[in-house]
Amino acid sequence: MNKMNKIIFGIVFCIMLISLTAGATDTESVSDIFKLNEIVNYAKPCFTNGSYCSASAICNYTIYKPDKSIIVNNNLSTNRGVDHNVSFAVDTLGVHTANVVCCDGSAGCGSETFYFEVTGSGLNNTFGFYILILILSFGLIVLGFSMGDAPITILGSFGLYFVALYILFNGINGIQDLVTTWAIGIIILGVATYISIRSTYELIVD
Secondary structure, eight states: HHHHHHHHHHHHHHHHHHHHHHHOOOOOOOOOOEESSSEEEEOOOOEEEEEOTTOOOOOOOOOOTTSEEEEEEEEEEEEOOOOOEEEEEEEEEEEEEEEEEEEEEGHHHHHHHEEEEEEEOOOOOOHHHHHHHHHHHHHHHHHHHHHOHHHHHHHHHHHHHHHHHHHHHBBBBOOTTTTTTHHHHHHHHHHHHHHHHHHHHHHHOO
């Protein structure tokens, strides 16, 4: 293995470690998962003093984005009998906070805090998907370079392209910002481009 190949392997390995660090987030007891850029109908049952509220109970919602900016500011919810509902749009990835205050006549008032996560796919536990694709791509790239087989190396770089584009559009495990996930996506895209171009050049020259 020549010096350049070792450098490439080192870069890919570092990318995997950075992705693991970025993806290790505390979900703070997330109870719901929603898809980015959709209208959420957020509903929770009403409790006061540990018991279900009566039909005349009133609940207000205040909902925060991951950066603590407010989406819903003390809005009155719709009492649907079994739960209290409020609708709003989500346009930010990550863990959101929902504070609910319910008042039920002589029973008094009570409050509770919930957490929900917004992801690009609307599914949870997608982090293992990133790692699986990275490992498979890394394996094909290592195999291709060790065998001197450019087509296998190019095939491995396709996986890096896929992961890079997915991170740029959807972030990593519910996190999307210009400091971490965007930079990781750009780096992976650059590495994939370099590997595929170099392998294609060697294939043409040979």
